[in-house]
Amino acid sequence: MEDVLTGFDLTVGSGDAGISLHHPVIASPMAGVFDPPYRRILHDLGIELSYTEMISSRGIYEGSGKTEEIAGWIPEIGCSAAQIFGSEPVYLSHAAKEMERMGHHMIDINAGCPKRKVLVQGSGGALIRTPERLLACLGAVLDSVRIPVSIKIRSGYHTFEKGPFLDLVKDISSIGVSCIALHPRTVAQGFRGSAERGLIDEVSSLVDVPVIASGDVRERSDVVDYLRRGARAVMVGRALMGDPLRVKRLINGGTHDPLSTVEGIREHLKRAREHLVHSVNHYGERRGCVRFRSHLGWYTARFPGRKRIRDRIFHVSSTDETMDLIDNIEREWTSIPSTGNIKYSR
Numbered sequence: 001m002e003d004v005l006t007g008f009d010l011t012v013g014s015g016d017a018g019i020s021l022h023h024p025v026i027a028s029p030m031a032g033v034f035d036p037p038y039r040r041i042l043h044d045l046g047i048e049l050s051y052t053e054m055i056s057s058r059g060i061y062e063g064s065g066k067t068e069e070i071a072g073w074i075p076e077i078g079c080s081a082a083q084i085f086g087s088e089p090v091y092l093s094h095a096a097k098e099m100e101r102m103g104h105h106m107i108d109i110n111a112g113c114p115k116r117k118v119l120v121q122g123s124g125g126a127l128i129r130t131p132e133r134l135l136a137c138l139g140a141v142l143d144s145v146r147i148p149v150s151i152k153i154r155s156g157y158h159t160f161e162k163g164p165f166l167d168l169v170k171d172i173s174s175i176g177v178s179c180i181a182l183h184p185r186t187v188a189q190g191f192r193g194s195a196e197r198g199l200i201d202e203v204s205s206l207v208d209v210p211v212i213a214s215g216d217v218r219e220r221s222d223v224v225d226y227l228r229r230g231a232r233a234v235m236v237g238r239a240l241m242g243d244p245l246r247v248k249r250l251i252n253g254g255t256h257d258p259l260s261t262v263e264g265i266r267e268h269l270k271r272a273r274e275h276l277v278h279s280v281n282h283y284g285e286r287r288g289c290v291r292f293r294s295h296l297g298w299y300t301a302r303f304p305g306r307k308r309i310r311d312r313i314f315h316v317s318s319t320d321e322t323m324d325l326i327d328n329i330e331r332e333w334t335s336i337p338s339t340g341n342i343k344y345s346r
């Protein structure tokens with residue numbers, strides 16, 4: 001079953017700017033979720049390459065104060081791809097240079113975001129409807145930096161149209177990108193239905209650059225399935241929300257659910273505490289705690305007493321208060337006698 005993982009090795013890009021990966025699991029760009037503090041936790045657990053949340057190229061061009069907060073990264077933690085969005089080559093080119101200067105290892109262009117406020121600017125998923133603009137944007141970024149450049153696309157805008165889509169992918173691959181990430185759902189589909197995995201087979205056999213598959217990866221078997229279809233790596237998004245230990249399972253295999261044992265729950269909440277500390281260091285005390293609230297909601301999604309503590313989670317505003325709450329959760333969660341064998345469903 002794991003033949004495709006034996007001796008896994010992948011280099012994205014070339015020369016001294018190439019990124020070497022020793023396993024195929026990459027953390028997706030996830031706006032509002034995979035921020036620098038959480039990405040740090042994922043890297044501690046073995047992730048080698050993670051993406052920033054999508055960042056407005058225009059915002060970077062205009063010197064928005066948010067850039068440092070979203071894109072601030074310590075390169076020693078691991079490889080970081082800065083994902084930028086926009087539809088103006090001049091903004092994208094400037095943003096790419098700035099991200100390279102900040103120490104990111106790769107630039108990714110978002111050509112898949114289905115959010116209305118992004119689409120109305122002709123950016124994100126809207127770029128798929130304007131192939132010439134998309135290629136002009138990519139060309140401008142490729143000319144601006146020496147680190148690898150990639151693109152993350154969906155399988156179409158309203159509907160999947162095989163001919164035009166495959167033509168676009170061919171054009172993208174021949175322009176000089178180092179890899180293509182494909183989330184095989186259309187923009188209009190949002191996150192509904194399932195990812196169309198068969199499209200990974202087609203695209204992988206069509207292009208020479210590595211294809212990274214995104215969509216519905218939850219277990220190691222999903223990783224193996226995508227690699228067998230020709231993907232060279234996979235991205236994981238929603239399955240890692242509030243569940244960083246899943247990284248170990250995705251990378252090393254096994255089916256053990258850590259939250260089915262007391263030790264596992266302790267390890268899970270230990271990561272939550274570390275995450276809180278990173279969050280406070282990154283955003284400051286109050287904002288760090290406020291930003292951490294949603295994460296704590298995800299960390300405790302399977303805690304049987306969750307409904308009771310929901311209100312408390314969404315009111316914590318200091319480190320002490322949040323640590324106390326996590327301590328209480330741990331005491332209660334680990335004292336449930338039957339925890340050992342129960343698999344709580346999400």
Ligand SMILES: Cc1cc2nc3c(=O)[nH]c(=O)nc-3n(C[C@H](O)[C@H](O)[C@H](O)COP(=O)(O)O)c2cc1C
Pocket residue numbers: 028029030031032033052053054083110112113152183214215216217235236237238239
């Ligand atoms: C809350 C949320 C935020 C996301 N933010 C981004 C983003 O900033 N850039 C991007 O390219 N994709 C974004 N995505 C899409 C994911 O990267 C991924 O392609 C998609 O969720 C499918 O993968 P999954 O099933 O592993 O979650 C986001 C998805 C979600 C649910």
